[in-house]
Amino acid sequence: MPFKTRESYDAIVFELSGKFLGSIEGAAFKEKLDELKAAGKTxxxxxxxxADFMDSSGIxxxxxxxxAMRKVDGDVKLACMKERIKNxxxxxxxxxxxxxxYDTVEDAAASMNM
Structure with missing residues (x-):
């Protein structure tokens, strides 16, 4: 499962696609988070x-x-969940x-600026 990152409002958006298996993708995901945290983007x-599937290690x-983000006064919000993952x-x-x-990425990003 590849992921892309982009900036939206004051937040960094991780776009997950396909299967998110933490045991496989977790290291690259954590590395990117550490990089963002070091840059003050929390x-x-x-x-x-x-995203079509997520296992327990993905969660x-x-x-x-x-x-990690809350330790540095940041946050993580979820957006656009499909029914299977939401369940x-x-x-x-x-x-x-x-x-x-949140229903949209924009709503999730905006919620962090309130």
């Missing part, structure tokens, strides 16, 4: 509109990203108490 939006990777976050009770989900 507002992250995860665009899941093109763990996102939890790690959230923890996984609901089942694990991470949606709401831990992660916030």
């Amino acid at each position: 507002k992250i939006v995860i665009d899941l509109s093109k 763990g990777t996102l939890i790690g990203a959230l923890a 996984l976050f609901l089942l694990t009770r991470l949606l709401g108490p831990v992660f916030e989900d």
